[in-house]
Amino acid sequence: MRKIAYVFGALAAAGAGTYLVVYLYRWQWQRAMICGVLLLVVEVMLFGLVTLGRLNRIEERLRDTDRRQRELDARQEDVLTRLREPGAAREETRFRWLDDPADRTYVFVPVLMVAGVVLSGLAWVVQKAASATARPAERHLAGRLAVLAAPDPAAPGGLDELDDLPPLGAGSSRRRTARVTTVIALATALLAALIVGLANLTQTRAEDANENAATSVVVQVDLRGPEMTSDRRALAAQQIWESCRHSTAAPLRHAALGDLGDGMFAGVVRPALNEHDLMRLRGCLEDATLERAHLTVVAVGDAESGND
Template identity: 60%
Template sequence: MKRLVFAFAGMAATGAAMYFVVYLYRWQWQRAVLCGVLLLVVEVLLLGLMLMGRLARIEERVRDTDRRQREAVDRQEDVLARLQRGTRGQETTDRFRWLDEPAERTYVFVPVLMVTGVLLSGIAWLVQRIATRAARPAERHMAGRLAVLSAPDPAAGSDLDDVPPPGGRRTKGGTARLAITGVVGSALLTALIVALADLTQTRAEADDPSEATSVLVRLDVRDQSMTAERRALAARQMWEGCRGSTYVALHKATFGHLGDGLYAGVVRPALTENDRFRLRGCLEDASLERVHLTVVGMDDTEAYQQ
């Protein structure tokens, strides 16, 4: 599903970018702005999808890291418990063997020896407690180091299942394909840049010997109930609005109705090729409510020779 969305968004972005360049070339600014806005929307959508996918992968990695940490702590506690059980098992209970000797033997200073034994036992017990307290951090540290060597829990699964397979070395064929793809992509990008630079380059235009340029346009109306006067007024409004789109100021630009939705305009001086693009783009891009103009033809009128 995600791949389908990415493919659809990629095609939409490509189409919007292509029409954006086409409308810029045709001097149709409103359509170019709409395509640019659509391109930005699609790019933001793609960026959002990429960020959502990256956040999902980060969350998955965080959960996997937490699981591994919990397993490591459990192993450490298990090894620590084993070490403590082994240490307690090695402890001997016969700390005062002289008390188990035969009763036939008698000592002169039995009371003194008993008191001394009690004191020594107390000191030994105190030393043992201190040693036990001091040895616990060392045991925990040792358990943490030995947890790596302990066997994993069969119920939790093996860590080897999550380890990705080792990537093989890139073959010569893969390197060649990558190099060819890079060269072809660079060539296409360079050709696109050169073509756009050639199309958008401003060049000095030669003087047109023609006297004027005639423009034939057709008025398309969605509301058929609109009267002829309203249609003529709308056509003249769009014509007057596009007189300032050319490089040469159009001081003389007559406009009249020919019938059947056709209108003719004559502009003086004659328009250059670049000004024709500008005027055509403005007329076809400009629109009023439910009214649209289409340029049917545009031609020069030669000067009258007496």
């Protein structure tokens, strides 16, 4: 599901970025700003998805680390128990003669009997002191040996999952290296082509002057709403036309707009506009922000000198 979201997000970002460049090239600023905002939203969404994925992976690693630590503690306790088994067996077999049945009689010299009791007490004290001081060493030794202990087959990640592991050195195969190299080369070529294309489109060039006398622009005005009268259309067309007179490099001093009927209007610009100014004027007219009004450039033409 996350991969599908990544794919759709990447496609949406690519589309928004492409139309952002297209609308900037056409001088349609409102549409360019909308695409820019959409691109920003998609980028924030992709950043959130990537961050969420990283956090999930960190959480999984923490759980895996806790599980491994618990398994290591269990192995350590197991090894410690095995190390203590011989000592416990010796403690059980110490002074077996004291457990003999009482019906047997022994002849002891009182002095030897007292000496034996004293020596036994001293031996018991030495044994307790030795066992108390040896426990940290045993635990340390068990911790070092726990790494060498075999994993529990029933535990997750035990012997049953060893067969699923890839062979040693499989990650650095030649095929993977070739694929990574090919992808990097293609990405570099696409990035270079994109940079060259944008530089070519956005390069400032000297415009050739238009030798014609005037430029005519035919536009159609569409209004959305219940009151779509001819007066409202004429007013909307005049407002849009006046707002776009400052979008060209050459000032449009003699730029009258006439009504042709049926929502069609014709504007005549003198002197004639060059290609760049005409593109800016078309972009401004079609990207107008007048409420409930949309203007479409139907035709553009130049009038030669001497024509009406």
